[in-house]
Amino acid sequence: MKLKAKAKNGIVKAKVMMQHDMITYDQAKKKGVKPNFITYVTASVDGKIVYEASTSQFLSKNPILKYKFRGEKGKKLTMTWQDLLGNTKSSTKKIK
Amino acid sequence: MQRRKFLSLGAVAVAAMMPSSLSATDYRKTKPDTWTAKTVDDSIKKLYGSGKLIEKGVKLNTPDVAANGGAIPVDISSNIAAKSVALFQDANPESTVAVWTVPENGIVDYSLKIKMKASGTMTVVVEGLDGNLYVANKTLQVALGGCEG
Numbered sequence: 001m002k003l004k005a006k007a008k009n010g011i012v013k014a015k016v017m018m019q020h021d022m023i024t025y026d027q028a029k030k031k032g033v034k035p036n037f038i039t040y041v042t043a044s045v046d047g048k049i050v051y052e053a054s055t056s057q058f059l060s061k062n063p064i065l066k067y068k069f070r071g072e073k074g075k076k077l078t079m080t081w082q083d084l085l086g087n088t089k090s091s092t093k094k095i096k
Numbered sequence: 097m098q099r100r101k102f103l104s105l106g107a108v109a110v111a112a113m114m115p116s117s118l119s120a121t122d123y124r125k126t127k128p129d130t131w132t133a134k135t136v137d138d139s140i141k142k143l144y145g146s147g148k149l150i151e152k153g154v155k156l157n158t159p160d161v162a163a164n165g166g167a168i169p170v171d172i173s174s175n176i177a178a179k180s181v182a183l184f185q186d187a188n189p190e191s192t193v194a195v196w197t198v199p200e201n202g203i204v205d206y207s208l209k210i211k212m213k214a215s216g217t218m219t220v221v222v223e224g225l226d227g228n229l230y231v232a233n234k235t236l237q238v239a240l241g242g243c244e245g
Contacts, residue, residue, distance in 0.1 A: 011203065022211075024211070025189070026189065039124050040122050040124060049197075049199050050199055050202070051196075051199070052196060052197040052199065053194050053195065053196045053197075053206075054123035054124050054194065054196075054197075055193070055194045056131055056190065056192055056193050056194060057190075057211075058185070058188050058190075058193045058210050058211045058212070059193070059194065059210055059211070060166055060167035060168075060208075060209035060210060060211055061167070061211075063208060063209060064207075064208065064209055065206070065207070066206070066207035066208070067203075067205060067206050067207070068203045068205040069202060069203055070201060070202075070203065
């Protein structure tokens, strides 16, 4: 997971690229593999949730998400995703 | 009496805490029907109930013609104090794409890339803290379908 966050005037712009195939039910049927896609993404600073999304199979492959929230420089942003098979991945980055 | 007072205080404190704990919702678990609904109207009904939709205050930005249906950039922004935001489209087998929970004092400004099988209409619904549903639509052309079908 590639994560970037930059603060300006109290607003943090964050951008994340999640490496995931995002296989839809249709694709899975054709290729004979299990459907699997990211279903739930959260981001938090100091344990407080700043971004939260429930997602479906229609996000692009290796989805890129951008968002804004109120925050400061120097704090740590932690992002976690969960997919249909129950895998989770987490990544932490300092806000620049 | 002392103890009773303390307990009632606790109940008030819990009630005050509610909004922040509500901001942690996995819509896949709480509203499983939304994700299997086949039409946009159906999905909105399953997610928010039958509220009136107001076409105001929501910005949905996508290209008019998407060259690659596998990754269509979508920008959503709004100044409405929102509780949640949901994105739908009518080209794929199921219509719900994503549902965001807006944290307290959060900013509604989300971008992502989505897949679309064919040309269609995207719909974004913003659930305001006032309970109203604000909606925006955008119809776009997809040159090359993105679900490999």
